[in-house]
Amino acid sequence: KWGEKRALDNIARVIQSIWAERQRRGEYIQDNLTGLYEAHSDLLDEKRHRQVAIDVVQFHMASQANMYAALSWTLINILLYHHTCMERVINEITKARDCHGDQLTYNLAALNELTFIEDVVQESLRLAQQSITLRKVIQPCQFGDFCIPPGYYLATLLSITNQQTPTDQPPSDQFWPFRNLHSLSVEVLFAVSTFGHGYHACPGQRFAMTITKVFLIHLLAGQHALLLQPEFRDVAIPPSSVGAVARSTHPC
Secondary structure: OHHHHHHHHHHHHHHHHHHHHHHHHOOOOOOHHHHHHHHOOOOOHHHHHHHHHHHHHHHHHHHHHHHHHHHHHHHHHHHHOHHHHHHHHHHHHHHHHHHHHHHHHHOHHHHOOOHHHHHHHHHHHHHHEOOEEEEEOOOOEEEOOEEEOOOOEEEEEHHHHHHHOOOOOOOOOOOOOOOOHHHOOHHHHOOOOOOOOHHHOOOOHHHHHHHHHHHHHHHHOOHHHHHOOOOOOOOOOOOOOOOOEOOOOOOO
């Protein structure tokens, strides 16, 4: 624990020095570091620097555990649902590149305009999430002969709640990037989870979205991408998969 605290203190000092230099120069850079500092603007400086450092560490941990799997599922779905996704993704990238030029991948505000890609990522994650999420019982819950009183916590599987909660047509166990999860009612929205909700939401959501978009821009830039055809027709998740974002049963 002492070693972890010392390492985190060192990271916080480095990040603080970078941020202080930006402030000294009067620079406003629309990147993930700025986003983190803005997210924790309600904290005093010392706690703010430390919380940003914690988030950066979590980014690295999450990127090793989940980000590449999530990116892979996004690409898999774009390829599998070629007529539904591919052309629209390429058109969105082309339009953004025509507007912002070769600096598109360095412009966070421009990347944020790629909203359909975000919908594809969210839908891919919804179906690939295998995480266990604790949910606090607010009102008595009846399960057969058992009644769970308020105050207890239930361990729920996102692989079940994400695919059995009615959202929109087609059925929620099918891939449909036009589902628009943000428009769902509160009851449904909080039953479905990709990056989590509220205070416990993943702090790396914007980072993961940005990296996925940059990857897709480089891979799918140009109309030649329309010619890409997968050598697989279906990708299955192992039945025993529990925790994090799923891996595929077989290489693809």
